[in-house]
Amino acid sequence: MSGIVFDLDGTLVESAPAICDVANILMAELNLPLLDVTETRGYVGNGAGRFLEQALDARNAFSATKFDVQFARFMELYDTAPPEANEPMPGCSEALKALASAGHRLAICTNKPMVPTHTLLNSFGWNELFEVVIAGDTLPERKPHPAPLLKAAADLDELAPLYVGDSEVDAATAQAASVSFILFTQGYRKAPLTAIKHAALFDAFSDLPGLVQSLVEPHYAI
Secondary structure, three states: OOEEEEOOEOOOEEOHHHHHHHHHHHHHHOOOOOOOHHHHHHHOOOOHHHHHHHHHHHOOOOOHHHHHHHHHHHHHHHHHOOOOOOEEOOOHHHHHHHHHHOOOEEEEEOOOOHHHHHHHHHHHOOHHHEEEEEOOOOOOOOOOOOHHHHHHHHHOOOOOOEEEEOOHHHHHHHHHHOOEEEEEOOOOOOOOHHHOOOOEEEOOHHHHHHHHHHHHHHHHOO
């Protein structure tokens, strides 16, 4: 069997509405225009700090001297936000359980901070499915730097894992780490499919277990 590493936001979880809610509490406190979910999706993927920078910059409100305080408040809101506005992508819970039952070892590699990451895993009952969780604040580096994905692979004791994600950031991370990338097409990507390098792609999580099997079988051929 194989180690499989998953991105979280936009891959396993429709989290943009929840992130939008958190951001809009801060925007209201700063007397700035609120975000909608579409705008929020466009900023997800490069970590919480970059998300807030983009949201503020779009409102001509970014200030380097004020940002640390604003970001601390954003993280306070993010870390304590209830999980209810997040939803698993359709069919992903069943696919994860099928992969784990087939003997695959599963991990998370996300730019989402660790506290809200664990909040989601607890909420969905996924903690027992993932042996390793690498979040956006686990290491000094974040995706697309390869270090988080390489650490997830090392902690799984897996030299050639598969990485499942939804975005250009995930594809660049996999390429930098020399890891095969499986692209979920219904997530938060901004570029067309042809512009994102991938070993395979899927539209529905019901297809993922079979797709994984087709990719790992050659590794065990006699």
